[in-house]
Amino acid sequence: MKYIIFDFDGTLANSSDVFIKAWNVFANTYHYDPITYEDVLATKHLTLHQRAKQFNFPMHKLPMIIPKVYKYFNDHIQEVNLFDGIKEMLESLDREGYKIAILSSNAKENIELLLQTEQINAVSEVLTSSRIFAKDVVLKKFMKQQKLTPDQIVYVGDELRDILACNKVKIPFMWVSWGIDGIEIIEKENPKYVVHTPSEILNTLS
Template sequence: MKHIIFDFDGTLADSTMVFMAAWNTLAEKYHYKKIKLDELESLKKLSIMERSKLVNFPMHKMPIFIPQFYQLYRQSIKDVHLIDGMKDLLQEIEKKGYKIAIISSNDKENILAFLHANNINNVSKVLCSSRIFGKDKIIKKYLKDSNLKKSDVLYVGDEHRDIVACKKVGIPIIWVGWGYDSIEVVQSEKPDYKVYSPSEILEII
């Protein structure tokens, strides 16, 4: 094991409130259903398709919608917070000689701004997919460009689609229990590891 790859939203960063605010702004503009604060926990137990149906959002409009969404996200980047214990975890991983990368479907500019604001400078590479279900292709590119075998990397993520992407590529994944998808959503995909605190990630590594 040489490289540890992290997802961003829901794994490294708590962006729940920013996500909700950005969604509600666009929902009002395009007449979709807004999300209420007391609905967040129940939404975690739904798949992306189920959530989109609940808020009357047609998934085929995602390519048009996403750039606007992340532009609103960028305006509230100061309200995105690092998950407690993550900074220490990243420092410990670096001390042990591992390379750290981020692969996300968020916008690269957003992630770099967040890392700078939180004085995190031990992430060697940030790669982003413009497609919400395109992470497997980005992971494959990362392996090829870094001359890595599948057994050289470990992915840390919080969503069902993260696990699906890792299974497609054939790399192990740690699912974190504080993110956007609950255990009910991800357990059918059988993540290699399940954790509920950053310190457990270090134990697995």
């Protein structure tokens, strides 16, 4: 195994509070329902499209809303932190010789800013997908550029769309339980690994 690729929001970054605030800031403008943290917890068993339907979110307007949400994220980056144990886990993986990358739908500027703030030097590359359901395209391109085979990569993420993307390109997937999606919708896609703490990521890969 050469590369460990991490999702960002919900996997490395504890950004749910900022995203909830951003969601609610634009709720009136785009005519969908505001949410609370309790709403997020209560819908962990639902897919993204099912959540959108429950809160009357217009998925067809996603290309208009997402850039505004990420701009809000950038303006409130000081409110975002890494989950406890993430920095130590990344540093340990780096010392063990793994190459570490991030693949996210969030803006590259936001990710790099948080990494700089948290003094994270272990990440060698930040990849972004402009479409939230097209991570498989980025992964396929990355493998071609780096001359990698799927068995040389593990992708670590928290969402159904992450594992669906990995399954399309045959990359092993590690699901983290502290993110946005629940095991109910993940397990049917057969993740290779399931972990519950950042230290478990390190122990499993080691």
